[in-house]
Amino acid sequence: MSITSKRELFDRELQKLYHAEIEILDLHGDLADAAASDEVRTIFAGHEGDTVDQIDRIEEIFAVLDMEPREQGSPIMEGLIAEKDQFVVEVEDDDLRDLDVINIGMINERLEITLLDRLILLANELGFPESTTMNLEENRSEAQTALERMQEFLEYQHVS
Incomplete structure (x- = not known):
């Protein structure tokens, strides 16, 4: 399919984000299982509820825009x-395992933030309802918080 409009680009990126979030549920579970420390397991296990909420918000956007x-x-995913x-x-x-788990998590969150930044920009340009932008921004905020938790872990490990 050839994309010829910002709306088509938005639709494609929203579908990619939806796919990524569904995959992230499994990814975070796998990363938590692979972690060597309880601290790293907690970082990923604690983000599962956020991911479910993010999927729900994306489904709300689909509904508002009358999309399946x-x-x-x-x-990339x-x-x-x-x-x-x-x-x-x-x-x-174990130390390398935790480091690798965190690095993969950080790549994931950065990918998610990049997708969300693009979608927020397009939603604003397309004049979509405010609820669409608010849902995207809330998802971005949660992804940023998750990224910061992972960065804090790395900084703590570097100091220790």
Whole structure:
């Protein structure tokens, strides 16, 4: 399909975000299971409820825009999942395992923030209802908070 308008671009990006969030539910569970420390497991387990809320907000956007909720895969997300699968097999040292888990989580959150930034920009340009932008901004805020928690863990580990 050829994209010829900002609306079509928005629709595609929303479907990619929806797919990413659904994948993130499993990804965070896998990362929590792969973590060596309770602290890292808690970081990912604690974000599960946020991810469910984010999926609900995306489904609200689909409804407001009279769209059928639909996922569109992304090679970037599939690559991130492949990266997670590879590290689980290769990394045995607990400290390295936690570091790798956090790094994959941070890549994921940055990807999510980038998608949300693009969607917020397009939603504003397209004059979508305020609820659409508010839902996107709330999702972005939660992703930013999750990223900051992961960064704090790395900073603490570096100091220790």
